[in-house]
Amino acid sequence: MVEWGNGMESRKKRKLIEGMAFGVIRLSTVIICLALAIMLGFILVNGYKAINWTFLTEPPMDAMTKGGIFPAIVGTFYLTLGAITIAFPLGVASAIYLSEYAREGKMVRLIRIGINNLAGVPSVVFGLFGLGLFVVFLGFGSSILSGSLTLGFLILPVIIGASEEALKAVPQTYREASLALGGTRWQTIYRVVLPAALPGILTGSILGIGRAAGETAPIMFTAAAFYTTKLPSSVFDEVMALPYHIYVLATAGTHIDETRHLQYGTALVLIAFVLGINLVAIIIRTRIRRKQTY
Numbered sequence: 001m002v003e004w005g006n007g008m009e010s011r012k013k014r015k016l017i018e019g020m021a022f023g024v025i026r027l028s029t030v031i032i033c034l035a036l037a038i039m040l041g042f043i044l045v046n047g048y049k050a051i052n053w054t055f056l057t058e059p060p061m062d063a064m065t066k067g068g069i070f071p072a073i074v075g076t077f078y079l080t081l082g083a084i085t086i087a088f089p090l091g092v093a094s095a096i097y098l099s100e101y102a103r104e105g106k107m108v109r110l111i112r113i114g115i116n117n118l119a120g121v122p123s124v125v126f127g128l129f130g131l132g133l134f135v136v137f138l139g140f141g142s143s144i145l146s147g148s149l150t151l152g153f154l155i156l157p158v159i160i161g162a163s164e165e166a167l168k169a170v171p172q173t174y175r176e177a178s179l180a181l182g183g184t185r186w187q188t189i190y191r192v193v194l195p196a197a198l199p200g201i202l203t204g205s206i207l208g209i210g211r212a213a214g215e216t217a218p219i220m221f222t223a224a225a226f227y228t229t230k231l232p233s234s235v236f237d238e239v240m241a242l243p244y245h246i247y248v249l250a251t252a253g254t255h256i257d258e259t260r261h262l263q264y265g266t267a268l269v270l271i272a273f274v275l276g277i278n279l280v281a282i283i284i285r286t287r288i289r290r291k292q293t294y
Contacts, residue, residue, distance in 0.1 A: 043264055043267050043268050043271065046260070046264035047263075047265040047266075047268040048265075048268065050261045050262050050266075051265055051268065051269070055067075055069060055262075056069070056269070057070050059071050059228075059229040060227065063255065064227060064248070064262075065259055069240075069242065069245060069265075069269060071228060071229065071239070071240040072240040072241055072244075072266070073242065073273070074232070074239070075224070075239030075242075076213060076241045076242045076270070076273060077273075078144050078148075078232060079144060079148055079212070079213075080151075080209060080212050080213045080277065081148075082144060082145070082147070082148025082149075082151070083148050083154070083155060083208075083209075084155075084212065085148070086149060086152030087153070087155045087156045087208060087212075088205055088208075090152070090156060091155075091159030091160045091208075092163050094156075094160045094163075095159075095160050095163030095164040095167055095201075098111065098112070099167040115157045115160050115161060118156070118157040119157035119161065122217075123154060123215050123216075123217045123218050124217040124218075126150055126151075126217075126218045127217045127218040127219070127220060127221040127222060128221060129150070130149065130150030130218055130221060131221040131222055134146040135221070135222055140236065141236060142221075142223060142224075142238050143223060143235060143236045143238060144223055144232055144238075144239055146222040146223055147218065147219045147222045147223025147224070147239075147241075150219070150222045151212040151215060154211070155207075155208035155209075155211055155212050158211065159201075159205055159208050161204065162203055162204020162205075163197070163200070163201045163204055165200065166200025166201045166204070167193060167194075167197045167201075170192075170193050170197050174192050174193065175192065178191070178192045195288075198285075198288055199285045199288055202281055202284065202285040205281060206278050206281045206282065206285075209277050209278065209281065210274050210278060213243075213273060213274045214243055214270065215243060216243040216244055216247050219241050219244055220244055220247070224238070224239065224240065226248060227248075228240055242269060242270040242273065245266055246263055246266050246267055246270070249262055249263045250263050
């Protein structure tokens with residue numbers, strides 16, 4: 001009877017601890033969602049008045065106190081597209097090598113440590129790296145190409161890490177079955193492993209896209225123009241960009257108070273831009289998962 005009573009008390013204690021742990025988790029989730037809602041609501045309330053057709057389709061005018069942000073929208077799109085075009089194939093190829101070909105050892109451990117450290121490097125350091133290598137040493141100048149390369153290297157560790165984890169999550173039996181049917185190692189990776197890991201790889205790419213679109217420091221040194229009304233005609237042209245435009249309006253403009261609604265309006269457009277790109281990527285990922293399921 002004593003042992004039975006102790007068992008009951010132990011179970012009650014475990015349930016109490018479990019309930020407290022889940023309560024903390026739920027509270028944390030609510031706090032995060034509430035903070036996000038407050039932030040988005042604040043930007044929406046202060047910026048929705050600036051959103052109109054002129055704001056979205058015209059260049060800035062009158063010392064950037066009037067007009068729109070169309071060149072900045074186009075510039076942000078080009079930089080984000082360039083970054084993901086550079087980082088995605090390099091990141092996936094690196095993940096394939098680390099997951100499928102590299103032998104575990106000191107060198108591979110050092111490579112993974114380096115990748116993890118790069119993921120935590122401040123973005124301004126990448127900006128200085130891009131300035132020194134792409135803008136000055138390689139002579140690309142302040143341009144879309146320099147900015148895209150810098151942003152590509154910035155998000156590369158995120159894509160490598162997510163892609164490697166996605167490849168490792170593919171069951172080993174998939175590889176064994178393909179090899180048993182006569183497939184080569186590359187055929188197994190290309191036709192079996194990669195399709196199965198693609199949803200996870202796209203998840204890492206979504207994170208990378210969001211970071212590339214919202215960074216200011218890297219493009220400040222490598223690609224962004226303070227003001228221009230012209231749309232880029234080549235990869236060697238400077239561009240305006242939404243994150244840098246917000247920074248300029250909020251800190252370096254001549255009429256900061258007068259452009260307050262434009263600052264929040266630009267931030268609202270940037271958030272919508274990032275969410276839109278992420279939504280497209282999520283839809284693609286969901287369709288791939290459905291095809292794999294059926």
